[in-house]
Amino acid sequence: xxxxxxxxxxxxxxxxxxxxxxxxxxxxxxxxxxxxxxxxxxxxxxxxxxxxxxxxxxxxxxxxxxxxxxxxxxxxxxxxxxxxxxxxxxxxxxxxxxxxxxxxxxxxxxxxxxxxx
Numbered sequence: 818x819x820x821x822x823x824x825x826x827x828x829x830x831x832x833x834x835x836x837x838x839x840x841x842x843x844x845x846x847x848x849x850x851x852x853x854x855x856x857x858x859x860x861x862x863x864x865x866x867x868x869x870x871x872x873x874x875x876x877x878x879x880x881x882x883x884x885x886x887x888x889x890x891x892x893x894x895x896x897x898x899x900x901x902x903x904x905x906x907x908x909x910x911x912x913x914x915x916x917x918x919x920x921x922x923x924x925x926x927x928x929x930x931x932x933x934x
Contacts, residue, residue, distance in 0.1 A: 819844055821851050824929035828857040829920060833866035836874030845877045852881070858890040859927040863920055865896030875908045882913055891915065893923045 818840045820831040828851055836844065852860070860881055864870075882892045892914040897905065905911050917923040 819847055821847070823851075823855045823857060824924050825927075826856070826858040827861060827924055827927045827929035828852065828855060828859070829861045829863060829924070829929075831863040831866065835869040835871075836867055836877070837869065837871040838873045841873035841877050844874070845880065848877070848881055852884065858885070858888065859893065859929075860885055860890070861893040861895060861917070861920065861923040861927065862914075863896045864894060864898070864901050867896075867898070867901050870901055870904050872908075875904070875910065878910060878914075879908075882910075886913075891927060893917055893927060895920055895923055 818833055820833075822829040822831070830848060834840070862878065885892055893916070894905065894911070894914045895917045897916065915926070917926065923929070
């Protein structure tokens with residue numbers, strides 16, 4: 818479902834499979850624990866391994882966006898396939914998250930240093 822990596826002030830969440838009701842609570846809990854534990858300001862979701870996302874998955878993303886925005890952080894996305902891109906566009910997430918062509922591009926833009934987790 819998710820692999821996490823910390824690079825500087827950036828948490829990268831590499832997502833896999835279907836992000837839906839079945840996994841949303843675990844994903845939310847995992848992300849919250851990481852955001853509580855690591856001194857990060859920004860979050861990048863890598864959707865390269867995602868085949869589907871539903872409204873519960875969108876809720877997880879939007880909740881983390883609100884948390885980061887309230888603390889002056891930013892949200893990024895990368896690895897969008899066409900089906901996931903459409904859902905993110907329709908939901909408005911691409912209006913609040915910056916899209917990057919690669920993980921490396923996101924880390925550079927958000928000031929991520931070497932991987933640390």
